[in-house]
Amino acid sequence: MLVANWMTKDVTTLTPDRSMMKASKIMKDRHISCLPIVDEDGRLVGIVSDRDIKDASPSKATTLDMHELYYLLSEIKIKDIMTKKVVTIRDDETVEKAATLMLEGHFGSLPVVDAEGRVVGIMTDTDVFKVLVEISGVYEGGTQVCLQIGTEPGTLSPVLAFLKEHRARIMNIMTHNVPEDEGMKNVYIRIRDMEKPDLKRLKADMEAQFKVLYWAVDPVHRVV
Numbered sequence: 001m002l003v004a005n006w007m008t009k010d011v012t013t014l015t016p017d018r019s020m021m022k023a024s025k026i027m028k029d030r031h032i033s034c035l036p037i038v039d040e041d042g043r044l045v046g047i048v049s050d051r052d053i054k055d056a057s058p059s060k061a062t063t064l065d066m067h068e069l070y071y072l073l074s075e076i077k078i079k080d081i082m083t084k085k086v087v088t089i090r091d092d093e094t095v096e097k098a099a100t101l102m103l104e105g106h107f108g109s110l111p112v113v114d115a116e117g118r119v120v121g122i123m124t125d126t127d128v129f130k131v132l133v134e135i136s137g138v139y140e141g142g143t144q145v146c147l148q149i150g151t152e153p154g155t156l157s158p159v160l161a162f163l164k165e166h167r168a169r170i171m172n173i174m175t176h177n178v179p180e181d182e183g184m185k186n187v188y189i190r191i192r193d194m195e196k197p198d199l200k201r202l203k204a205d206m207e208a209q210f211k212v213l214y215w216a217v218d219p220v221h222r223v224v
Contacts, residue, residue, distance in 0.1 A: 003098055004091035006131050007112050007121035013038045016045060016079035023078055024053050036111045037082050042118040044111055046082035056081045088113045091120055095131050098123045137171035137190050141220035143199065144190045145206065146213040151180045156187065159210060166202045168194065186213065 013036045014023055023035055027050055037046040056076060088111050089098050098110055102125060112121035133139065149155040156175075163170060169192040176186040194202065206212055 001095040003093055003123055006095050006127050007123045009121045011122045018078050019074050020076040023048055033108055036119050038119055044113055044117055044119050046084045047086045048078050048082040052081045099128050138218050139221045141218050142171050142190045142192050144216045146186055146188050148184045148211040149187055151185050
């Protein structure tokens with residue numbers, strides 16, 4: 001799964017010479033938590049987050065009057081508060097890598113840049129959630145079964161043959177990656193809704209033949 005297919009392409013950016021107040025207003029109005037900062041050619045030079053703005057803002061206990069406070073805030077430029085060393089990702093890299101960088105760095109988003117360092121998109125934690133939801137098929141409901149299989153080659157084939165024999169339609173398969181020497185791993189299979197008698201028979205036969213850890217039924221999710 002490439003970042004290019006899942007990133008947010010409509011990215012709001014600002015230049016370093018703009019005021020902190022401008023950045024704060026944009027983030028509030030557009031309900032975003034960070035802004036990539038670019039030069040005149042669109043190349044990334046930094047990033048500013050709502051945390052940066054909060055840390056740079058005067059305390060509520062300030063003795064400044066409103067005019068002094070407004071002047072102070074208007075004088076603070078983005079270049080004074082932005083993070084200059086930015087972790088980025090390219091659009092031809094994987095969503096999995098983006099998620100890893102975000103998890104390890106505790107980031108809510110990653111700017112996506114091209115070979116020249118120009119901003120072409122942004123990958124947010126919401127985008128990552130969308131990937132998980134859409135590839136899982138959970139919006140269409142279905143039943144997920146989790147079972148343990150061996151890590152040696154070919155251990156999934158009997159499961160797939162079993163499901164085919166029982167006319168179960170597979171929506172999604174995910175496995176938990178573990179070191180091969182662990183011997184066992186979990187596999188998560190989502191199947192489409194079945195008639196209750198067929199599902200009951202499938203459960204009984206599957207539990208008799210494989211090590212099933214759980215069954216979970218998800219209703220169809222209708223987006224309003």
